[in-house]
Amino acid sequence: xxxxxxxxxxxxxxxxxxxxxxxxxxxxxxxxxxxxxxxxxxxxxxxxxxxxxxxxxxxxxxxxxxxxxxxxxxxxxxxxxxxxxxxxxxxxxxxxxxxxxxxxxxxxxxxxxxxxxxxxxxxxxxxxxxxxxxxxxxxxxxxxxxxxxxxxxxxxxxxxxxxxxxxxxxxxxxxxxxxxxxxxxxxxxxxxxxxxxxxxxxxxxxxxxxxxxxxxxxxxxxxxxxxxxxxxxxxxxxxxxxxxxxxxxxxxxxxxxx
Amino acid sequence: xxxxxxxxxxxxxxxxxxxxxxxxxxxxxxxxxxxxxxxxxxxxxxxxxxxxxxxxxxxxxxxxxxxxxxxxxxxxxxxxxxxxxxxxxxxxxxxxxxxxxxxxxxxxxxxxxxxxxxxxxxxxxxxxxxxxxxxxxxxxxxxxxxxxxxxxxxxxxxxxxxxxxxxxxxxxxxxxxxxxxxxxxxxxxxxxxxxxxxxxxxxxxxxxxxxxxxxxxxxxxxxxxxxxxxxxxxxxxxxxxxxxxxxxxxxxxxxxxxxxxxxxxxxxxxxxxxxxxxxxxxxxxxxxxxxxxxxxxxxxxxxxxxxxxxxxxxxxxxxxxxxxxxxxxxxxxxxx
Numbered sequence: 170x171x172x173x174x175x176x177x178x179x180x181x182x183x184x185x186x187x188x189x190x191x192x193x194x195x196x197x198x199x200x201x202x203x204x205x206x207x208x209x210x211x212x213x214x215x216x217x218x219x220x221x222x223x224x225x226x227x228x229x230x231x232x233x234x235x236x237x238x239x240x241x242x243x244x245x246x247x248x249x250x251x252x253x254x255x256x257x258x259x260x261x262x263x264x265x266x267x268x269x270x271x272x273x274x275x276x277x278x279x280x281x282x283x284x285x286x287x288x289x290x291x292x293x294x295x296x297x298x299x300x301x302x303x304x305x306x307x308x309x310x311x312x313x314x315x316x317x318x319x320x321x322x323x324x325x326x327x328x329x330x331x332x333x334x335x336x337x338x339x340x341x342x343x344x345x346x347x348x349x350x351x352x353x354x355x356x357x358x359x360x361x362x363x364x365x366x367x368x369x370x371x372x373x374x375x376x377x378x379x380x381x382x383x384x385x386x387x388x389x390x391x392x393x394x395x396x397x398x399x400x401x402x403x404x405x406x407x408x409x410x411x412x413x414x415x416x417x418x419x420x421x422x423x424x425x426x427x
Numbered sequence: 428x429x430x431x432x433x434x435x436x437x438x439x440x441x442x443x444x445x446x447x448x449x450x451x452x453x454x455x456x457x458x459x460x461x462x463x464x465x466x467x468x469x470x471x472x473x474x475x476x477x478x479x480x481x482x483x484x485x486x487x488x489x490x491x492x493x494x495x496x497x498x499x500x501x502x503x504x505x506x507x508x509x510x511x512x513x514x515x516x517x518x519x520x521x522x523x524x525x526x527x528x529x530x531x532x533x534x535x536x537x538x539x540x541x542x543x544x545x546x547x548x549x550x551x552x553x554x555x556x557x558x559x560x561x562x563x564x565x566x567x568x569x570x571x572x573x574x575x576x577x578x579x580x581x582x583x584x585x586x587x588x589x590x591x592x593x594x595x596x597x598x599x600x601x602x603x604x605x606x607x608x609x610x611x612x613x614x615x616x617x618x619x620x621x622x623x624x625x626x627x628x629x630x631x632x633x634x635x636x637x638x639x640x641x642x643x644x645x646x647x648x649x650x651x652x653x654x655x656x657x658x659x660x661x662x663x664x665x666x667x668x669x670x671x672x673x674x675x676x677x678x679x680x681x682x683x684x685x686x687x688x689x690x691x692x693x694x695x696x697x698x699x700x701x702x703x704x705x706x707x708x709x710x711x712x713x714x715x716x717x718x719x720x721x722x723x724x725x726x727x728x729x730x731x732x733x734x735x736x737x738x739x740x741x742x743x744x745x746x747x748x749x750x751x752x753x754x755x756x757x758x759x760x761x762x763x
């Protein structure tokens with residue numbers, strides 16, 4: 170079953186067309202990477218997928234339903250996003266930030282109950298952030314904040330998780346931990362993961378499917394082996410690369426020719 | 428955050444307000460001892476009111492004024508909490524943003540054109556003035572895109588404020604109406620001139636507005652994370668924003684049309700409460716309202732007593748401690 174279906178979506182910011190007649194479907198419980206050069210529309214696409222922006226023409230179906238017809242809380246119960254950074258003007262504890270992920274599940278004025286705390290703590294445990302639950306969010310390091318934001322997204326108990334360059338602030342250990350967590354959630358809870366990245370090898374090793382965007386258009390969609398060819402990369406990124414096979418899992422491995 | 432924590436802290440702050448109010452009852456041009464105050468209240472509660480001069484001062488002069496100070500303090504602090512959250516700026520409040528000024532101008536225009544002969548005519552115009560200013564400030568500061576730069580916001584407030592001050596002075600110099608009271612009432616605030624009916628209106632308005640704002644408290648926690656984040660977490664941002672702006676303008680307008688412009692309460696009180704209790708609005712709102720009430724009672728008691736029997740406008744006291752506090756906050760913010 171397809172969990173997300175984009176039908177001819179276009180989007181323009183005042184007079185710049187950033188998304189030009191893009192169509193695709195993502196199957197349920199897949200890990201999808203969205204790649205493309207700067208300005209190719211990756212972030213805009215994420216915003217359209219979680220209904221922060223609505224396409225000017227065309228439509229996005231989530232589980233077969235048009236995002237325009239869904240209530241905000243309903244969308245937030247289905248789609249969660251881990252942003253690159255979150256401004257911290259007023260100080261909240263890390264735990265409070267994660268508990269905010271429970272908002273779509275309850276009436277808007279209520280207090281969190283035991284179940285909310287349990288889910289929030291489990292999410293923090295998974296992202297290795299439980300140890301600073303009672304630290305102030307704005308006093309944490311960028312990587313620690315990132316883990317808290319991932320925990321918040323998990324606390325939403327979404328079916329679709331969107332990641333916007335979410336590994337950039339993480340050190341190697343937490344990157345590995347996070348990627349294996351994603352695969353585990355994908356396997357066990359059938360979470361669909363859609364991540365935007367500049368790291369083509371990260372995409373190659375972790376994604377079932379890659380969507381390659383170029384100038385706001387869908388350039389290609391397919392398996393890593395289909396998409397990450399020297400010809401495609403030359404065409405879209407304008408660089409020469411070698412592509413060989415990863416010695417461990419046989420996924421394509423991209424190396425710059427310099 | 429749990430309900431019991433909110434109730435416990437609210438109860439403590441309510442107790443603080445009651446104790447400070449009792450102290451304020453005994454202080455004034457004529458000193459009435461604390462024991463006499465308590466005795467008089469006990470007598471009044473048991474229905475044995477004596478018509479002594481002391482009791483007349485206590486119940487007809489000081490008590491209404493203290494209650495009024497509490498209501499105005501709570502209203503302004505609540506306004507500060509909401510504006511700071513909506514604009515994600517700890518320096519925002521109804522006074523700095525010029526909303527108090529707009530509201531005062533609305534009230535004065537109302538009195539000049541004779542709106543006071545209509546029921547709620549003047550408060551309505553004060554409310555309109557506040558609302559127009561809110562949208563004006565948002566437009567001037569580039570709020571249509573949701574991105575509000577700190578500097579542009581404060582500058583917009585300064586400009587709007589000086590314009591309204593000039594307009595108020597102009598209006599007061601061309602008319603000579605008994606109803607316009609003194610200039611200091613409008614520019615520095617004064618709690619001594621209100622009638623019982625005004626206090627009742629303000630109290631009712633505060634209670635209704637508080638309930639409405641409190642239902643939005645959890646959404647406000649998400650809104651201060653950024654409007655986009657709030658949207659992604661399931662908040663209907665536009666609708667929430669309009670409800671909050673309208674309700675907050677209303678409490679500001681009622682407070683200003685009855686008490687004049689009292690500055691800085693809406694900055695100092697929310698900031699102190701955030702330092703002590705954190706930023707969760709489910710606790711911050713009642714805490715700021717109750718502490719704001721205590722704060723203005725103390726400020727007004729100072730205003731009545733430091734030069735007794737002469738009185739200062741209460742806005743002089745709040746500005747004297749508020750302006751340095753504002754600069755302290757601004758410098759701290761600049762360093763961060």
